[in-house]
Structure formats: structure tokens, C-alpha cells
Amino acid sequence: MAIKILASEVASKIAAGEVIERPASVIKELIENCLDAAATQIAVEAQGGGVELIKVSDNGTGIASSELELAFHRYATSKIGDLEDLERISSLGFRGEALPSIAAVADVEVLTKTPSHPTADYICLRNGEVVRRETRARAQGTTVTVNRLFRHFPARLKFLKSTSTENGHIANLVSQYALAFPEVRFSLTLDGRGSIGSPGDGDLRQAVSAIYGPELAQVMLKIEHRDGLAKVSGLIGPPASARSSRNWLSFFVNRRWVRSALLIRATTEAYRGLLPDGKHPVVVINVWLPPQELDVNIHPAKAEVKFCHEQAVFGEVRKAIEQALARTPIPASPKAVPFWPGYGQWQSPRMIMDNEPVFAVAQLPTMELPVLRILGQMAGTYIIAEGPDGLYLIDQHAAHERILYDRILGQLSRREVEVQGLLEPITMELSPREEETLRSIMESLVEFGFSIEPFGNRSYLIRAIPALMAAADIVDTVTILLDTLSGKGGRDSWEEKIAQSLACHGSIRAGQQLSSEEMSELVKQLEQTGQPRACPHGRSTMIHLSSHRLEKEFGRIG
């Protein structure tokens, strides 16, 4: 179809809004154009987080020489013509807004060749106006280069995060498209460094392997469900591969990468009871619906869709996942050990506390701790201790977290970090986004005592870790760290967050039996911390029931 300017009654029906927020949004629009042009190879390059340069090349249909300027007019599109088309969109783009919006905020060059034309055409735009046109050579396809994004828009530039954060967004974006289009070969280069290379052989598992690594790809379960309104397909991670963030949930509706609270809920429902709190599965789910079952025209960046029959879609996605999970033997769930087996019904300790709020000591964080005498451990979780003024219940995990956190930051500020070298280096496979996060916090990690080196293909070798870190689940701790820090801001907050994360994962868990010596030691160390009454996240480490309070509860005083 030729490029035409949409009639105003069609243009006015299009969800308007800012399309270009950040470098990744430019890349999203350019990739969608390549895919709409039936490209089978798409190469993305970015420099300086995409602010200096973005270059997207494809081997698609190309843009006809006579239509090249037209493509940069608002509402100029070859993808829809009339209102009816708007109701059953099968292309990713349809608004004719992307190229003009990009050309309004950056210098743009296009080099393109169609199969029917012997030569390629090149145009260069400044402030949306063509300033140069040449005949050049190129194989069939299109290359769009975007230089100095937002140069004349300081307010927008200011809104952008660090280069590494923008690189993280870009890496994630290209990852999502590589997962959505396994038959297309994607590559991503960031500042000259290869980040992603998907094989483009049409096999979703291979695409997952290129993005998340072969280890995860191997264990993912196939889903396939096709009775009813929607067809659902994809790969889902077994519960044991769950992650600590929602970054690993990918949904594509008619091949469009979407954010969808509905699909997240359907997935969460299907995994209910199989994952511990705070864990989220890895899923790559394609939902296929007849175009009229879907409104894709509700969000300016087309990142959200509206289903005409939400409940049906919800049910079918949940069923598809449940079926796959049911077919696979699932190892015992890693849920928290039940407290007090057999005493589950016994509620009385809570009753005391329900009437009025117990004095949570964390509210007075600077108060020092009196000398405490350990009475015992409750539910493998709380240490019961007696002080000069009543009873103390200490959360052993929160208390240990506080101790480790103080110790880690103390070592860091004294520049005396203790390191434990690993006899065997541990290999860790990272997703493109995790790799960008790792690169941005690498320097801080070194200060904390990590020694991590690249091992090719987004694999990294861990050779040393902070001595305070539990050696048991290093990969887990590091990936949780990367997941929680992804997209987060500056260096100062990193140090605190890294310390928090290490303290949290290095500390004893709820449900772990402690000897009385261990408990005394823990309490003694807690007493020496800066803020013994709150864990690094600000939760209380202990509850204090004063003697006065106890006397009142027991009716000894009025």
C-alpha cells in the first residue's frame, strides 16, 4: 500500500499523546516499522544511551523513492486508509506519527531501497525539514539514523536517567521484540559492544535462550491452548525458576508487546500456591485474538490494549498456564516452613496485641537497647528476652539484617571490606537488562568485595564475594540485587541498596532454630548496632511489652 495522509476523521480517532519519551521509545517505533515492512533481520545500534545516536537497519520492503518525504508528514501511513481499517489493525503501526515525531526532536537520516528500484535514496532532516537528498547504494531495506535526540529539548534531556539506565531500557525493549518475533534475527549493539543476538530461526525456545540464557530456556515449559476465543502459546518457567521482580513477565497480544494488569493477574492466579511470597514467574506468553476482539488504539505508545471479552481472555490464559504446570511434576514448593506445626489454631498471643497497638520500638530509633536476658525462641522465628522493663520479642531475621547491614557499611566506609575468594568461579547468565544493570553498578560491587568478570555471551564469572555474604546462594543473591536495582538511580542510593540486599539475603531466616548461645550472640551484636530497633528497611526488629503493660493486661493494676 502507498503512503497517504489519513483523512482528518480517521486521524482524529487516533489516541493522541507523546510517543517519544526516551531513546527506547524511538527504537520501539523504528523496530515496529521494520517488522511492518516484513524485515527478517533487524540491527539496532545505540550510543550514549541512545541520546547521541540510534541506528536501526532492516532488510524489509524499503520506502519508495517518491514517498520518502511523505513518510515524515503527520498522519502519513501506508498501513490504514479508512475507519474500518482502524477497527481491525494487523500492523504494529497505524498512526503515521512516529517518523514526524522523531524528526521533530532529533536529526534524522534515512537510507532506503525497494526491490523495484536500482538505487537507494538518502534523505537527511533537520527540525523536521529535509535538508539533503542523495542517490546512494544499499541492499534492499531501510536504515534510520537518529542523531542527538532532544538536543533542543533540555527539559526532556533532564528527564532522562543515566546512560546505563537508558541502555537497560533499550536492552529490555529489544529483548521483548526478539521474544515476540523468534523468526526475525535481532541484534543490539550498545556503544560498540554486542548485547543481543537472536538467531531468528523461528523457534521461541531459541529466542528465549538468546535472551535469558540456555539454562533457563531448557527448563521452560511449553504452553499451547486453543479452544475458545483466544489462542494462547508460549513458554513458562517452572516455579523453581521464579524471580524477585516482575521484569520477567512478557505478554504479547497479536504480537504486540503489552503491559496488561489482566494478564499479570491471570498468570499470578495460575501460579498461586506454587511460589513463595515476593517471587514472580518467568513467562513469555502470546495471546492471539481476532483483531475485532481487541482495541489497540487506547494508548499513545500502543503499550496497552483493551480486550472486548476480558473474562474470557483471563480464563484462557490462566488455563493454558495451569495445564502446562499440571503436566509437569513440580518439586515441593519452597514455601516458608509453617510456624509451630500443630499449633496453627492457637491465636491467643495475637489477642493481647489486637486491642491496642503494641508499642513498636522502631518509632524511637535512637533508643539504646537495655541488657537483655534470653528466655527462648518462639516459632523458630522470634527470640524472647527479658529486660529491666518487661518482655522483648525480637525478630531474628530483622535483627540479623540490621547487624549485617551495619557491618557491611562500616567495612565499606573504613575501606576494610573482607573478601572471600571462591575456589571455583561461579558462572552466571544474565538477561540483556540485567547485564546493563550489572555494568552500571560494577564499580560499586567491586567496592563491596565482588570480583565479577565478563565471560562472553552475557555470561559472567564470579571469582570473589564479600566475606559477609552467605556462600550458599550467590547467583540468587546477585540476580535479586540486579533485579531490584534495575532502572534505579544514582550511585549513592546504590550503595545503600546493595548493602540492604546483601544484608537481607545473608541473614538467618525465619524458621531457623537457634541455640541459646547463638541467640545471646545475636542480641549482643544487635545491642552494638547504630539502630538496634529497626531493620535496614525500617521495619521493627522487636516488640516491647512493658512491665506496666503486662500488669495492665493481667488486671494487676487498673
Ligand code: ADP
Ligand atoms: P506508521 O508506522 O504508523 O504508518 P510511521 O511514521 O512510523 O507511521 O511511518 C510512516 C510510513 O513510513 C509507514 O507507514 C511506512 O510506509 C513507511 N516506513 C517507515 N519505516 C519503514 C521501514 N523501516 N521500512 C519500510 N517502510 C517504512
Ligand code: MG
Ligand atoms: Mg510506525
